[in-house]
Amino acid sequence: xxxxLIEDDDLVGEGIKVGLQLxxxxxxxxxxxxxxxxxxxxxxxxxxxxxxxxPDGNGLSLLRHYRERGWDVPILILTAYDGVVERVAGLDAxxxxxxxxxxxxxxxxxxxxxxxxxxxxxxxxxxxxxxxVYDPAGLEARLNGQAVDLSRREASLLQLxxxxxxxxxxxxxxxxxxxxxxxxxxxxxxxxxIHNLRRKLGRGLIETVRGVGYRxxxxxxxxx
Ligand code: CA
Numbered sequence: 001x002x003x004x005l006i007e008d009d010d011l012v013g014e015g016i017k018v019g020l021q022l023x024x025x026x027x028x029x030x031x032x033x034x035x036x037x038x039x040x041x042x043x044x045x046x047x048x049x050x051x052x053x054x055p056d057g058n059g060l061s062l063l064r065h066y067r068e069r070g071w072d073v074p075i076l077i078l079t080a081y082d083g084v085v086e087r088v089a090g091l092d093a094x095x096x097x098x099x100x101x102x103x104x105x106x107x108x109x110x111x112x113x114x115x116x117x118x119x120x121x122x123x124x125x126x127x128x129x130x131x132x133v134y135d136p137a138g139l140e141a142r143l144n145g146q147a148v149d150l151s152r153r154e155a156s157l158l159q160l161x162x163x164x165x166x167x168x169x170x171x172x173x174x175x176x177x178x179x180x181x182x183x184x185x186x187x188x189x190x191x192x193x194i195h196n197l198r199r200k201l202g203r204g205l206i207e208t209v210r211g212v213g214y215r216x217x218x219x220x221x222x223x224x
Contacts, residue, residue, distance in 0.1 A: 001117055001136070001159070001175065002044075005029045006036045006059065007051040007078065012101065015050065019105035022146060024139040024159075025112070026177055033057040040066070043176075047074045047112050047119075048094070052086050060086070060093055067094035074115035078103075112120055113137055120163065127162045130219055134162055141201070148200050153178055156194050161206060166218040168209045 003020055006051050007013040008031040017027045028043070030036045033056050049086040063075060063085065068103045076097045077090040087098050094119075097111055108166060113136055117125060127134040133142045139155035141148040160167055160177055198206060 001025045001046045001112065003027045003112060004036070004039070004043075004045040004048045006033075006049065006062075008053070008055050009051070010088075012051075012078075015105065016108065019046070020109055020112070023105075023109040023138075024156055028158065029056070033059070033062050036062060037065075041125075045073060046116050047111070048073055049078060050075055051078045051106075052082075052083070052090065060089055063093045063095060072119070074119045076108075076111060076115060104157065106219065110137070115160065118223075129162060129165065129205075129216065132205070134158060144200055150200065154197055154200075157190075157193050158197055158201075161214060161216045166217050168213050168215045170213040172213075174213065 001024075003025050005013060005016055005020075007016065007029065013029050013031070013053060015043055017029050018028050028039070030039060031054070033054050050059045060079065066073075074096045075094070076099065077087070077095045079098055079100055083100070087100070090098060096115055099108060099111065113125065113177070115136060116136075125135065125137055127136065131144045134140070134155075135142075136159055139150065139152060139159075140148055141155065142157065143186065154178055157174055158161070161175060171190060178190060178193070194206060194208075201223045205216060209215055
């Protein structure tokens with residue numbers, strides 16, 4: 001899941017970034033309305049965390065700006081403990097959920113997963129694909145009922161492909177997903193991870209679309 005975090009507090013932002021990365025998410029962190037606008041015009045995110053009190057403006061105005069343009073990426077707002085008025089204004093302006101500071105990082109991660117799930121029309125958290133079952137909450141895959149040992153990067157790439165089943169995911173987009181991982185000594189080479197995923201999950205799962213990217217085809221019997 002690609003998360004955009006818009007938060008000006010260094011301590012809060014760092015905590016969220018590290019916590020969500022441990023939960024298998026890729027986090028881009030910006031601190032001003034100006035930078036957020038610039039990035040949002042160029043990059044697509046799965047979900048946005050928006051602090052309302054920002055140094056160069058109110059997060060609410062950013063929220064209204066995008067909702068008025070019919071832009072529907074899920075947005076969770078962060079508000080102060082006593083910010084009832086802000087919270088109501090945020091929800092009325094088109095926010096999908098909110099958390100009050102201080103909050104629990106596990107709860108934040110769970111709410112983001114729920115927002116993404118709803119935006120994709122999935123009511124259950126597990127993704128089924130033939131003999132493969134993937135759990136985005138645990139970054140775990142089972143093949144024919146057997147647990148498959150995946151690294152965080154492998155799991156993150158597999159999830160991206162499963163969420164876009166039947167569509168080509170460009171190599172650039174997959175590289176972006178890997179780029180967010182700064183910890184660990186695993187390779188960042190996309191082809192290495194694809195090779196490992198095929199070795200662990202069977203060669204037929206992921207198709208290479210030459211010069212473009214990769215795809216998990218929709219199952220032929222149409223069920224999922
Ligand atoms: Ca703030």
